[in-house]
Amino acid sequence: MLKTRLDLDRIRTARRVIDPMFLDTPLFRCDALGRPLGCAVSIKLETANPVRSFKARGTELVASRLSDQGRAAAVCASAGNLGQALGWSGSRRGLDVTVVASRQAPAAKLDRIRALGAELELVDGDFEMARERAASIARQRGIRLVEDSRDIETCEGAATIGLELARQASSFDAVLIALGGGAMATGVGHVLKALAPGVEVICVQPHGAPAMTRSWHQRRVIATDSADTIADGVAGRYPIPAVLDDLLKVADDAVLVQEASIIAGMRMLLEHAGLVVEPSAALGVAAILEDPDRFADRHVVTIICGSNVDLNNYHQWVRP
Amino acid sequence: MLKTRLDLDRIRTARRVIDPMFLDTPLFRCDALGRPLGCAVSIKLETANPVRSFKARGTELVASRLSDQGRAAAVCASAGNLGQALGWSGSRRGLDVTVVASRQAPAAKLDRIRALGAELELVDGDFEMARERAASIARQRGIRLVEDSRDIETCEGAATIGLELARQASSFDAVLIALGGGAMATGVGHVLKALAPGVEVICVQPHGAPAMTRSWHQRRVIATDSADTIADGVAGRYPIPAVLDDLLKVADDAVLVQEASIIAGMRMLLEHAGLVVEPSAALGVAAILEDPDRFADRHVVTIICGSNVDLNNYHQWVRP
Numbered sequence: 001m002l003k004t005r006l007d008l009d010r011i012r013t014a015r016r017v018i019d020p021m022f023l024d025t026p027l028f029r030c031d032a033l034g035r036p037l038g039c040a041v042s043i044k045l046e047t048a049n050p051v052r053s054f055k056a057r058g059t060e061l062v063a064s065r066l067s068d069q070g071r072a073a074a075v076c077a078s079a080g081n082l083g084q085a086l087g088w089s090g091s092r093r094g095l096d097v098t099v100v101a102s103r104q105a106p107a108a109k110l111d112r113i114r115a116l117g118a119e120l121e122l123v124d125g126d127f128e129m130a131r132e133r134a135a136s137i138a139r140q141r142g143i144r145l146v147e148d149s150r151d152i153e154t155c156e157g158a159a160t161i162g163l164e165l166a167r168q169a170s171s172f173d174a175v176l177i178a179l180g181g182g183a184m185a186t187g188v189g190h191v192l193k194a195l196a197p198g199v200e201v202i203c204v205q206p207h208g209a210p211a212m213t214r215s216w217h218q219r220r221v222i223a224t225d226s227a228d229t230i231a232d233g234v235a236g237r238y239p240i241p242a243v244l245d246d247l248l249k250v251a252d253d254a255v256l257v258q259e260a261s262i263i264a265g266m267r268m269l270l271e272h273a274g275l276v277v278e279p280s281a282a283l284g285v286a287a288i289l290e291d292p293d294r295f296a297d298r299h300v301v302t303i304i305c306g307s308n309v310d311l312n313n314y315h316q317w318v319r320p
Numbered sequence: 321m322l323k324t325r326l327d328l329d330r331i332r333t334a335r336r337v338i339d340p341m342f343l344d345t346p347l348f349r350c351d352a353l354g355r356p357l358g359c360a361v362s363i364k365l366e367t368a369n370p371v372r373s374f375k376a377r378g379t380e381l382v383a384s385r386l387s388d389q390g391r392a393a394a395v396c397a398s399a400g401n402l403g404q405a406l407g408w409s410g411s412r413r414g415l416d417v418t419v420v421a422s423r424q425a426p427a428a429k430l431d432r433i434r435a436l437g438a439e440l441e442l443v444d445g446d447f448e449m450a451r452e453r454a455a456s457i458a459r460q461r462g463i464r465l466v467e468d469s470r471d472i473e474t475c476e477g478a479a480t481i482g483l484e485l486a487r488q489a490s491s492f493d494a495v496l497i498a499l500g501g502g503a504m505a506t507g508v509g510h511v512l513k514a515l516a517p518g519v520e521v522i523c524v525q526p527h528g529a530p531a532m533t534r535s536w537h538q539r540r541v542i543a544t545d546s547a548d549t550i551a552d553g554v555a556g557r558y559p560i561p562a563v564l565d566d567l568l569k570v571a572d573d574a575v576l577v578q579e580a581s582i583i584a585g586m587r588m589l590l591e592h593a594g595l596v597v598e599p600s601a602a603l604g605v606a607a608i609l610e611d612p613d614r615f616a617d618r619h620v621v622t623i624i625c626g627s628n629v630d631l632n633n634y635h636q637w638v639r640p
Contacts, residue, residue, distance in 0.1 A: 021348050026368035028341050032432060045368045048346035052594055112352060274372055274596045274627040307594040 004246035005152055006190040011159040018060040018157065019092075022049050024164060027301070033272040037288045040299040042172060043273060044165060046306065047281070051112075053233075053306035055085035055148075058157025058183065062146050063089035065153065072096060076146035077134035079127050079180075079232050080109025081306050082154075086146055087116030098143075100134040102126050106232060106278075106310040126227060128237050149181030149243045158184040162191025165301060169196030172299040176284030179203035179212050179254060180234030182243040184305065189250030203247070203254040204283040206262060209235040213254040215244050230317070231262055233280035233306055261286035267318045269304070278309040279317075324566035325472055326510040331479040338380040338477065339412075342369050344484060347621070353592040357608045360619040362492060363593060364485065366626065367601070371432075373553075373626035375405035375468075378477025378503065382466050383409035385473065392416060396466035397454035399447050399500075399552050400429025401626050402474075406466055407436030418463075420454040422446050426552060426598075426630040446547060448557050469501030469563045478504040482511025485621060489516030492619040496604030499523035499532050499574060500554030502563040504625065509570030523567070523574040524603040526582060529555040533574040535564050550637070551582055553600035553626055581606035587638045589624070598629040599637075 015023060026045040034041035046054035063086070066074055073096040076086050083099035090097035097118040101110060102125060113120050121137070123129045131147075138145035148154050165175060165188065175192065177185045189201045205213040208229030214222040221244055227235040247254075265282030268289075269275045284302030288295050335343060346365040354361035366374035383406070386394055393416040396406050403419035410417035417438040421430060422445060433440050441457070443449045451467075458465035468474050485495060485508065495512065497505045509521040525533040528549030534542040541564055547555040567574075585602030588609075589595045604622030608615050 024344065026346065028369045030370065032435065035435070047594065048365045048368060049348050050350065115351065115355070270596065271631060274367065274629070276590065276594045276596055311591060
């Protein structure tokens with residue numbers, strides 16, 4: 001019996017709370033992408049919604065719960081996508097949302113957080129600095145601190161992707177999941193291990209931000225001093241112990257990829273699938289590029305988790 | 321009582337034949353795009369599938385019918401998207417598919433038609449030349465000629481988009497539909513006029529390929545001598561009388577847009593929605609750009625009908 005912080009019944013119930021706009025996202029085989037990668041590739045597309053990432057699946061649960069509890073405000077630290085999603089879900093339910101982000105976060109993400117009506121506070125330093133500041137705002141104002149991956153709603157929301165994959169799991173062999181804090185990996189992983197145990201759950205993280213992957217391999221929390229990757233969505237340094245515990249139960253592997261592979265992955269997704277994606281969403285393709293023998297002739301699903309990218313950076317990256 | 325070649329019951333039945341992968345596509349409000357356009361914009365995204373356009377909704381019906389009839393082959397002329405879609409639907413059902421296309425069609429579309437296992441024959445001249453050649457192949461080989469817009473299945477397939485829009489029609493005021501042969505406009509238009517008559521149905525065509533729009537305004541078929549537009553997907557010259565008859569009943573307006581607006585539309589869809597689209601899919605945004613007062617503060621749906629674009633051309637178009 002699979003024991004993690006997640007629960008299948010709660011995840012199924014979550015589907016009734018999340019705005020349907022974020023559910024049942026496209027899942028389709030993309031042979032034009034699979035051909036150069038030497039395997040069958042299916043894309044699970046999480047970007048065709050108002051926040052352009054999967055994160056609203058979780059913030060819908062958070063905001064709905066806060067609203068049920070009569071709470072009026074919430075704060076989160078965000079690399080960009082969680083802030084947009086919480087801004088969207090919060091504004092729909094009359095919640096005041098404060099987002100703390102690093103000044104280094106992509107300008108496009110910051111602009112969109114503001115446009116969603118959230119209060120945006122910028123801090124010097126990286127995502128972990130933003131996390132500290134958000135915690136301090138929550139204490140001062142007595143409001144809910146929303147923490148990605150730590151808060152079970154964020155994992156349960158992401159886990160609804162797993163339900164959608166499990167419906168068609170008989171057709172594929174492995175799923176590649178971008179690994180940051182671990183909400184998506186533990187959520188999707190839990191559902192697949194419960195409903196489709198034959199599917200290999202492979203987490204992918206950049207070499208430049210390897211904390212959770214190293215922790216998974218050593219089976220204990222390994223923090224890192226810095227994070228240096230273009231994949232801003234997964235650039236955490238302090239793995240959360242409870243999330244690592246779950247990840248150890250549901251992931252079959254965790255691999256690291258080079259920045260050059262992430263860029264090559266973004267370029268291939270544009271050229272062969274017509275998709276503009278943020279770097280985190282290209283981690284799966286990067287993993288196939290770095291280890292083609294592992295995936296040869298298998299059917300692999302990669303979750304395209306976000307498309308919030310600064311176009312100036314993007315054009316420089318994908319330029320041939 | 322709305323009388324066109326289309327029938328609501330048949331369209332509803334079509335949903336049971338079309339691979340679910342092509343149905344229930346994302347429909348979401350994109351404020352980042354609406355803000356610079358001065359109205360609320362929702363996107364109906366028809367590109368997240370193996371053929372990157374809406375055309376498979378129709379070819380699924382065609383191929384299924386041929387297969388039920390024990391037929392083994394079909395031929396079509398295509399500007400690119402119909403050929404891919406018929407290739408996909410045909411190969412799933414063991415049909416030999418021949419596609420005739422203009423040598424001027426985007427290389428990306430031609431490559432993908434070949435990759436889908438269809439036999440590709442290229443002709444000099446434009447789409448109308450391809451149409452003649454396809455008809456002659458059909459006669460010679462005694463096989464089914466699949467004609468976009470003329471064949472009712474292509475309209476019924478497109479009409480299933482209308483069913484999906486009608487479910488949420490209370491929230492929007494107008495829908496912008498790319499107009500070429502008229503399958504999408506008559507199909508979606510029929511369903512909306514039947515189920516949501518308050519929604520304004522606006523067809524959009526390039527000034528460079530205005531045959532159907534001119535015909536709609538003059539209420540009789542007007543052919544043109546040439547078609548000159550980057551929107552290759554809608555570049556027909558000979559409107560089909562029966563399709564025009566239907567369009568006269570279901571469209572509230574048909575407007576023409578400049579090439580520069582199509583390009584600006586593609587650029588805005590990339591910048592504000594993160595979407596790579598082919599020119600035909602930007603016609604709706606182009607229409608808003610050319611007549612912002614008409615749409616000010618209204619809620620408009622634009623159907624993003626395809627993303628099969630040559631990236632070299634695309635980069636030149638959207639370059640700031």
